[in-house]
Amino acid sequence: MTISTISTTPIEGQKPGTSGLRKKTRVFMQPHYLENFVQSIIDAIGGVKGKTLVLGGDGRFFNDRAAQVILRMCAAQGAKKVIVGTGAILSTPAASNLIRQRGADGGFIMSASHNPGGESEDFGLKFNGANGGPAPEGVTDKIFARTKELTEYRIMESQDVDLSQPGRATLGEMEIEIVDPVTDYAALMETLFDFDAIRALLADGFRLSFDAMHAVTGPYAREILENRLGAKSGSVVNAKPLPDFGGGHPDPNPVWAHELMEVMTGPDAPDFGAASDGDGDRNMIVGRGAYVTPSDSLAVLAANAHLAPGYAKGLAGVARSMPTSRAADLVAEKAGIGSYETPTGWKFFGNLLDAGKATLCGEESAGTGSDHVREKDGLWAVLLWLNILAAKKQSVQDIMDAHWAEYGRNYYSRHDYEAVPTDDANALVDRLRGMLGELPGQEFAGLTVENADDFAYLDPVDGSTSKNQGIRIAFTDGSRIVMRLSGTGTEGATLRVYLERYQPADGELSLPVEDALAPVVQAAEEIAHIREYTGRDKPDVTT
Ligand code: G6P
Ligand code: ZN
Numbered sequence: 001m002t003i004s005t006i007s008t009t010p011i012e013g014q015k016p017g018t019s020g021l022r023k024k025t026r027v028f029m030q031p032h033y034l035e036n037f038v039q040s041i042i043d044a045i046g047g048v049k050g051k052t053l054v055l056g057g058d059g060r061f062f063n064d065r066a067a068q069v070i071l072r073m074c075a076a077q078g079a080k081k082v083i084v085g086t087g088a089i090l091s092t093p094a095a096s097n098l099i100r101q102r103g104a105d106g107g108f109i110m111s112a113s114h115n116p117g118g119e120s121e122d123f124g125l126k127f128n129g130a131n132g133g134p135a136p137e138g139v140t141d142k143i144f145a146r147t148k149e150l151t152e153y154r155i156m157e158s159q160d161v162d163l164s165q166p167g168r169a170t171l172g173e174m175e176i177e178i179v180d181p182v183t184d185y186a187a188l189m190e191t192l193f194d195f196d197a198i199r200a201l202l203a204d205g206f207r208l209s210f211d212a213m214h215a216v217t218g219p220y221a222r223e224i225l226e227n228r229l230g231a232k233s234g235s236v237v238n239a240k241p242l243p244d245f246g247g248g249h250p251d252p253n254p255v256w257a258h259e260l261m262e263v264m265t266g267p268d269a270p271d272f273g274a275a276s277d278g279d280g281d282r283n284m285i286v287g288r289g290a291y292v293t294p295s296d297s298l299a300v301l302a303a304n305a306h307l308a309p310g311y312a313k314g315l316a317g318v319a320r321s322m323p324t325s326r327a328a329d330l331v332a333e334k335a336g337i338g339s340y341e342t343p344t345g346w347k348f349f350g351n352l353l354d355a356g357k358a359t360l361c362g363e364e365s366a367g368t369g370s371d372h373v374r375e376k377d378g379l380w381a382v383l384l385w386l387n388i389l390a391a392k393k394q395s396v397q398d399i400m401d402a403h404w405a406e407y408g409r410n411y412y413s414r415h416d417y418e419a420v421p422t423d424d425a426n427a428l429v430d431r432l433r434g435m436l437g438e439l440p441g442q443e444f445a446g447l448t449v450e451n452a453d454d455f456a457y458l459d460p461v462d463g464s465t466s467k468n469q470g471i472r473i474a475f476t477d478g479s480r481i482v483m484r485l486s487g488t489g490t491e492g493a494t495l496r497v498y499l500e501r502y503q504p505a506d507g508e509l510s511l512p513v514e515d516a517l518a519p520v521v522q523a524a525e526e527i528a529h530i531r532e533y534t535g536r537d538k539p540d541v542t543t
Contacts, residue, residue: 001172002157003076008032014040014147016140018345018487020126022112025062028123032153034066038073038108039153040146041127044139045106049078054098054128056090056181057110058216058279060117061243064088066110066125068160075171076154082174085181088163089241091216091280093369093377094185096132100373101184105130111279113488114251118244133350133374137466182223189224189380192310192372193387201390202230207270210236210382211260214246217276220379229386235270250277252284252366252378253543254291265289272389272396276378281346282366283378285385287396293412295325298362300403301384302331305360307391308384310372315359319352321345322455322470323482323498324364325410334407343457343469344484346376351461364414364498401509408504411516415539416486417495417530425485425493428533432471432483439473445522447475455482473527478502481524495534497524 014021014037021037028034042048055070057063067088074082083102084090090098092109099107112124127135127143135143161169161176169176202208208231212218218239225231238246238259249256252275264273264286273286285292292300302318305311317338318328332339338357342348346367352358353371362368367376368384385396392399417425439452455469470484479501486494499520503509508516524530531537 003154004157005152005154006032006035007152008036008150010148010150011036015144016126019113019134019347020109020124022115022122022124022488025117025119025121025123028062028066034069034125035073035153035155036147036150037125038070040143040150041108042073042077043146044142045127047077048074050080051105052081052083052102053079054083054090054095054102054104054107055088056085056095056107057088058091059087059089059241059243060112060123060245060278061119061121062123063110063243066123067163069155070108071161071171071176072156072158073154075158075174076156079174081177083177083179084163086163086166086178089216090181091185091220093281093373093375093380094181094220096128096373096375097185097188098179099128099130100132109279113279114249114277114282115488116245116249117278121244128374131350131354131374133353134345134347136347136350138464182220185220186224186228188372189383190228192380193308193383194390195229197390198229198383198386201386206272206389207232208235208272208274208386209260209263209270211252211257211273211275212236212239212241213248213250213252213257213275213277214238214240214242215250215276215278215280216241217280217379220280221276224379224383245278252277252282254284255541255543257284260284261286261291272386274382274385276382277366280378281369281376283368283381284366285381285396287400290397290400292396292400293325294362294364294366294368295320295327295410295412296400296403297381297385298324298360298368299327299331299407300399301362301368301381301388302328302360303403304388304392305384308387311359311370316356317352317358319349319358319361321348321363322472323414323484323496324362325412325500326480326502327407327410328362330407340460343455343466344487348457348459348466350374351459355461357460364412404509405505408502408507409509411501411503411511411513413499413513413517414543415497415499415521416541416543417497417534417536418489418540419492420495420534422493424533424535425495428495428528428530429471429483429485432528436471439527444526445519447477447479447519447523450474450476475523479520481520481527483524483528495530497530497539499524
């Protein structure tokens with residue numbers, strides 16, 4: 001088969017963000033765009049000659065075409081083997097698992113996660129290393145540097161490889177193994193959780209609803225929840241993955257998963273509701289009438305993980321991203337285990353997990369996971385919750401109430417201002433940076449600033465530092481405001497304002513969240529002049 005060397009020129013803006021490169025699908029579909037980026041990845045990792053790689057994606061529009069290009073480029077550059085999910089589909093955690101199980105050198109994951117899919121929506125590509133986790137910053141920096149100097153790429157000329165069935169194929173010398181996307185992942189879940197106990201719970205009339213949001217977890221959830229655990233047929237809804245996710249926004253939060261929220265607050269609500277995102281790494285947990293914030297979910301999972309066989313030995317430590325509420329810290333403190341605060345982005349957990357410092361990790365952006373893979377894992381979180389519910393025989397609300405009564409409650413909310421002109425968003429952040437030194441001691445909306453900084457992270461494992469990771473303003477009563485610009489948007493800038501207020505165990509534990517946070521919201525406005533800079537009088541999305 002012919003290998004072509006194609007001349008190209010660098011394309012602007014191929015800088016990987018929080019989680020790989022995400023752009024409008026049509027941008028990715030431009031001539032050379034995908035090829036340039038794939039070649040830059042290949043060059044940055046020292047080539048793929050003789051390597052085994054994993055390939056899969058969330059099935060969004062262009063997933064199938066991109067997979068063929070990546071296969072032909074790997075074949076042209078001497079890769080030994082690519083393991084690919086049927087139809088080029090793999091959820092992100094399943095891809096991470098396959099990389100680890102097969103001892104692969106890394107993998108390409110095609111996804112823009114929770115961003116909408118379709119020809120006019122978003123596409124994305126990222127590279128994960130041999131530990132199964134997203135490439136660390138050192139590697140993504142190299143990839144970006146390479147995109148700026150690229151002059152050619154190599155690709156094999158060939159027909160499409162038939163990926164529609166599990167089996168084997170070859171492309172030139174390169175082997176291709178096509179695997180069922182669900183099998184290995186489901187087997188891993190069976191090793192971590194007490195499937196018998198969950199089966200008994202479900203047989204006992206416990207009802208659940210899992211919303212796959214027409215995204216990649218549909219087949220995974222059907223197999224695990226319905227076929228293996230015996231949830232009633234139809235418990236998994238919107239289970240058929242579609243290239244445009246049915247026109248929806250596959251982000252599991254109360255705003256985008258409102259269909260599920262309506263079911264869970266309705267008259268015939270099941271006992272447990274959950275949803276996952278485009279590529280299956282995020283989760284939303286909701287009890288009957290009781291939404292669990294991702295930050296609280298992490299804390300509850302940390303406090304109860306020992307009830308699942310995979311974590312019966314207890315946890316080495318718990319890590320959370322900086323904007324995630326400090327609820328998990330309180331659990332770690334009481335348990336006398338390590339607790340870590342990292343920048344936003346799952347890749348920062350990789351070293352802590354590899355070094356055995358943290359067992360559980362979580363983010364306010366609806367991601368929770370553990371050392372079983374090196375990505376966050378939506379269905380894993382659902383199964384751990386079910387395992388805990390089966391062991392405790394309490395409702396979700398009762399578990400939350402008991403948790404707060406023991407540790408206190410970190411009221412929490414995130415306000416997003418989307419598609420803000422980049423200059424305005426940068427100006428807001430620059431102004432805050434400039435005033436950090438003056439904030440301590442000042443009072444806003446009755447709250448006194450204790451300290452304020454721009455978060456910098458020193459990785460305790462490899463000693464690397466990551467600066468400018470977000471503005472943190474802490475108040476003397478334990479409240480906190482964090483402000484940062486999203487690293488995953490594809491249009492203008494998204495300002496995220498994270499609001500937190502702590503009430504101790506003997507404080508007010510059942511206030512409406514909005515009321516509890518009102519002074520913190522007001523302080524954020526007084527400090528940052530959000531309305532003035534964004535031109536909005538309220539956030540576009542509140543979660
Ligand atoms: C992706 C990453 C997460 C991150 C999230 C939010 O889902 O995998 O680790 O927390 O994006 O990122 P953003 O920069 O948009 O706040
Ligand atoms: Zn995702």
